[in-house]
Amino acid sequence: MAVGVVWRQWAWPAGMLRGGRALWALRGPGAGVGPRGRGGAAPGRSLRVAAPRSSDVFRELGPALSRLGQTLREQLPGPGGWDPQWSPQSCPPPEQADVVVVGGGVVGWAVAYWLKALENQQHGMRVLVVERDPTYSRASTVLSVGGIRQQFSLPENIRLSLFSAAFLRNINDYLWVPNEPPVDLQFQPSGYLFLASQRGAATLEAGVKLQRQEGAKVALLSPSQLKAKFPWINTEDVAVASYGLENEGWFDPWSLLNAFRRKAMSLGVLSCVGEAKSFITPTEDEMQLMARDRVKYVNVRLPDSPEQQPIACAIVVVAAGAWSGELLATATASLPGGSLAPLPIQPRKRYVYMWHCPDGPGLECPFLIDTSGAYFRREGIAGNFLGGMSPPEGDEPDTGDLEVDHDFFQEQVWPRLAHRVPPFQTLKVRSSWAGYYDYNTFDQNGVLGRHPQLQNVFVVGGFSGHGLQQAPAAGRAAAELLLHGRCSTMDVGRLAPGRLLHGEPLREAAIV
Amino acid sequence: MRVRGRGQVAHAQCAGAPAADKMAALRAVLGGRGGGQVPVPPPSSLCRGASAWGALQSLGQWCWGGEVAAAWAQRLRRLRLRRKNEYYGLTRERYGDNLAAAAFTLSCGGGVRFKDRDLWVRGRWRPELLQLRDVPVVAVDLSGSQLTYDGLDNLVQLRELQHLDLSGCPHVDDWVLGRLHVFQGSLLELAVARCPRVTERGLATLHHLQNLRRLDVSGVAVPSPGLVRILLEEMLPRCQVLGMEMDGGPPPERGEPPLSAWTPPPVTLGALGGIKSTAGAAPAEGLGFVPWAALLLSLQVGLGVN
Secondary structure, X not given: OHHHHHHHHHHOOOOOOHHHHHHHHHHOOOOOOOOOOOOOOOOOOOOOOOOOOOOOHHHHHHHHHHHHHHHHHHHOOEOXXXXXXXXXXXXXXXXXXXXXXXXXXXXXXXXXXXXXXXXXXXXXXXXXXXXXXXOOOOOHHHHOOOEEOOOOOOHHHHHHHHHHHHHHHOHHHHHOOXXXXXXXXXXXXXXXEXXXXXXXXXXXXXXXXXXXXXXXXXXXXXXXXHHHHOOOOOOOOOOEEEEEOOOOEEOOHHHHHHHHHHHHHHOOOEEEEOEEEEEEOOOOHHHHOOOOOOOOEEEEEOOOOOOEEEEEEEEEEEOOHHHHXXXXXXXXXXXXXXXXXXXXXXXXXXXXXXXXXXXXXXOOOOEEEOOOOOEEEEEOOOOEEEEEOOOOOOOOOOOOOOOOOHHHHHHHHHHHHHHHOHHHHOOEEEEEEEEEEEEEOOOOOOEEEEOOOOOOEEEEEOOOOOHHHHHHHHHHHHHHHHHHOOOOOOOOHHHOOHHHHHOOOOOOOOOO | OOOOOHHHHHHXXXXXXXXXXXHHHHHHHHHHOOOOOOOXXXXXXXXXXXXXXXXXHHHHHHOHHHHHHHHHHHHHHHHHHHHHXXXXXXXXXXXOHHHHHHHHHHHOOOEEEEOOOOOOEEOOOOHHHHHHOOOOEEEEEOOOOOOOOOHHHHOOOOOOOOEEEOOOOOOOEHHHHHOHHHXXXXXXXXXXXXXXXXXXXXXXXXXXXXOOOEEEOOOOOOOOHHHHHHHHHHHOOOOEEEOOOOOOOOOOOOOOXXXXXXXXXXXXXXXXXXXXXXXXXXXXXXXXXXXXXXXXXXXXXXXXXX
C-alpha cells in the first residue's frame, strides 16, 4: 500500500476516489484510466472461450469503478458550469427557527444581519428570512430612487438617517465578506435641496434648526445665494431653500440589498422562498403554559404548491414592507379571540420617470425637491435625470399592478419641473417604472417595535418612502430591541406601534 | 452549521472529514451562497506570493481557518488605520487648530506650510513650531498618506487653507471629497491625482469650491475622461483642470494602492460569481477538456494548483 499512498499523494490529492486510485496504482501507472477504463484485463492473461464460472472481484472492480466515475462526472460540474439541483429557492423551509423574518427586502435582511452581528454567541440563534418573490419584481427596495437625506422634521428620522449614513460610509467594515469583492454602493454625495415658498418657509427653517441640533450639516440659502450656486434654477416664488452639505445623496439599492444578504448568509442566516400565510397561537390545553397572545407557528406556503409548512418560532419579525398591514390582517384573522386592530400600513403606488435633457443641470445637480412636491435628480453623467411626484391626497392611483401612468408626467410633473428648471422644457422621456411606498396612513412615519397585541411579533415598516435610507439603522434598532430589550444606539422609542392604537400621531413634514 | 466559502467546503470534503460534516458542508455550499456560482481556482492570486495579503488570501482558500485569520487581519488593519487618523483633540484645545492640523499632518508623514513662510515643514514635530501657534496653515501636503474620512476632522477647522494635496491616498474616496466643502472660502489648489477610490461622483461634489484655480485629477478612473473634464470645467469655470486628457484614450489605470484595508487581489473566488450573476455564470477558464481534470479540480478548489 505504500506505493499506492505515494502515488496518491503525488498525482491526485485526496479525493473521493481515493480507494480506487490506490488500487489502480497497485496495478501500475500504465493501467487504462479514463472514460474507457479497462482495468479488467491484466496484460498477459490468456483468452477465454467460455464465461468464467465464479465472479472475480478484481476483474469486476475496474468496470464498476469506471461506472462510478461516469456517474460522478455526470453529477458534478463539467465545462458548462455549476448547476446544482438544490438551490436555495427549492429548499424547503426548516421546521424550527428562533427568529422568523417575514420579508426579504432591505429592511428584513438588515434585521437578520444585525441579529447575527449582535448576538453574543456565534451561531447562538437560528434566523430565517422568508421571502415570497426571489426576483423582487414588486419589492419597494429595488424600485426605489435610492436617496438618503437627514432633512426630516422628526428627530427620530434624523437619527436613523445619520446612523445609516455612517453605516454606508463604512459599509466594508460591516458587510465585507472575506474572499469576496468589497461592497461598492456607487454613492453620489450630492445632497438634497428642498425649496420652500413663503408658506412653507417657517417649517423649513424650524426643520433645519432641529437637524443641526441632531448633528446634520444643512445650510439655509436665500434666493440670491440659490441662484448663484445653481444658475439653472428659476427662483420665482422661492422664499428659502435648505441644502444638505454632507451625508446626503443617492446610491444603488440593489448593491445594499445584496451586501446585506451576502453577509447575513455568511454569518449563518437561513433563507427560504415562501409566503407567510397565517400565524398559529397555542391551543387551549397549551394555554396553561404559554400566553394566548404568542405566535407559536408561522404557516409558510411553498412556492407553486398549496402545501403549507408550519415553522415553530420564538419571535416573528414582520418586515413585509407595503404588505405588512395586509399580512398581519390575514395572518391573525383566524386567531381565537377575534381579529386584532389592523395595522395602518398600505401600499401606495408611486411613479418614477427617467428622461434625457442635454441642456439640463450639470454635475452640481442635487436631489431637488420643488415647492410643489415634484422632485428630480441627476442619473449618471450623460444628461439623464430621474424624477416624479407624489400625487395629491385623494388622487392615489390604484395599487393593483405596477403599470405607469404617462399622462401623470405630462400633466402634473413636467409642467412643475419645467417651471422650476427652464432647460427641462425640452426633454425626452426614456423610461419609467412604478413602485410601492409602504405608506403609514396614520402619520407617515416608520413603525418599529413590538406589536401591541401579540407578544412575540415585531413590526418594522411603514416608512412611507424613506425605508431604504433608514434600513441599516432600523435593522440595528430592531435587533437591539429583540436581543437586549431596549435600543441603546439611538433613541427611537417613540416609533413603537403602540402609538398607532392609542392615537398620538408623530407627523413628518418632509415626506417626498 | 457555519456556512463556509466554497473553496473551504470543498477542501473539507476532500480532507476526509466525517460523513455528517461532509453532508452539512455540501448543504452549506448549495444552500448558503446561492446557486449558479462556479468554483474556480484563482489563477493569479497565488502568483502574488510577494504580498502578505495575497498569501493570506490563498491561505484562506486552503482551509476555513484562513478565513478567520483574514477577518482578524482585516480588523487589525482597520484598528491601525483608525489610530493613525485619530482626532488631535487635546492638541487642538491647548495649542489651537493650526498646530493640531500641523501635528496631525506631520504624524501622517506629510508637510505643512504656514502663512508668509516659504518653507515646508516636514518630518518630526519640533518644539519651535509652538511659536507658530497663531499663524494660519495655508498649505497641507498629505500625498501618499493613509488619510481617511475621520482623519479630516483634524483639518476641517482650517479657515485659510489654500493648497491641499491628497494625491495617491488609498483611502480618500467620494465621501472625503464630499467633506471638502468647508474650504470653499479659501481653497485655491486641490490635487486628488491617482486616488484609486475617487470617482466622478466625488468630483461632482467639488462644485462648492468656487475659488479653486487648479484641480489635479490625473489618474482618477472615470468612465469617460473627456466628458468628465468638460463637465468639471463647466462646473468650475475659473478653474484649470489638470489630467483627464481630452483625446479620450482608454481610462488611465487605477493607481495600485499600497496594502490597504479592503482591496482584494484582482481575481478571487467571489469575483467571477457574485450574488448578482445569473445561474449560468461564465465557465471557468483553465478547466481543461479532460473530464477527470474537471472532476478533480472541482473537488479541490481549495488547492489552487493550476
